[in-house]
Amino acid sequence: MDNGFLSVLATLLTGAETALKVSLGAAVIAMTGGLPLALSVVFTRIALVRVVIAVYVEWMRNVPALAHLFVLYFGLAAVGIRLTPLTAAIVGLGMVGAAILCDVFVGGLRALHVGQREAALAVGLTPLQSLRFVVLPQMLRLTLPSIGNYASQLIKDTSIASAIAAPEIMFYARNLVTSTFQTPLIYATAILLYASIVLPVSWLFALAERRLEARR
Secondary structure (H helix, E strand, O other): OOHHHHHHHHHHHHHHHHHHHHHHHHHHHHHHHHHHHHHHHHHOOOHHHHHHHHHHHHHHHHOOHHHHHHHHHHHHHHOOOOOOHHHHHHHHHHHHHHHHHHHHHHHHHHHOOHHHHHHHHHOOOOHHHHHHHHHHHHHHHHHHHHHHHHHHHHHHHHHHHHHHOOOOHHHHHHHHHHHHOOHHHHHHHHHHHHHHHHHHHHHHHHHHHHHHHHOO
């Protein structure tokens, strides 16, 4: 195999490690933020809470993710709050992800028949237990394909973190292009590297979906 390709691949793999860290960190924020938001939308009777969440979701989803990263990295630095590129990327993409998954989870929760929760309460489960053992497992099954799509997109979206100097795949790719001018080789390798990460993630979610369907 060509030594040039191996050299490029070795450099880009360093960026792949950062891309995975950003993806995992952002996914944790998205899941832990999106679920409480969705539960609040579906179960709260306080109109103000629902309005605030709706505004947050619409804002985060309709403003480009790169703009959020710029605000976190450059905007906060202007007022004395300095985040590292990695932290800004994780927080920014995580906040966008929380808005996306909020909508996903709301759809899943509303797709469940209200009678299931009422039946769980009727047999003696507490509201928290009915949520944990009845509602959330079924919601997970319904929303797993959408969560898988989000996870795949998140990995690809880590490429925008290079705009704030987060050392992920595209950051190293652009630096290599500037220093070696091997543009086709470098970007083709970057594409293959993204695909080698995204495709297994997609397959794992598809496998989990099939197994959950088989248990119904």
